[in-house]
Amino acid sequence: MTTLRGWRYGLFLGGIVGFISAALYPIIIHPMMNIESYKQAQAENRQGINQEAIQPGNMKVWSDPFGRKKE
Template structure:
């Protein structure tokens, strides 16, 4: 078994970090950068669905808590 020392250790650790970054990019980073694509998909998928009808337990449909009250 070879012990990784010096630049080989750095390349090994760098490759592990790179693989994790490549795996996380389409899951976590791309949706934050390209929001329009996901908004269009959500709009298309929810077309024809009345959210009030499928809300469980007669609960109020979610609204933005930071939205300013209209007076």
């Protein structure tokens, strides 16, 4: 078995990094750059669901802790 040296080693490492980047793009980067389409899909999927009625243990419905407080 041969060892990778020089440009072949660089090409091998570049291929691994490229493969991992290509695999993670649709999972991490695309949703962060296109927030509105995911918000719209979530609103459509949750349409007609009363979160307060299905919340277990009389717990408060989750709210965004970083959102601005209503005055």
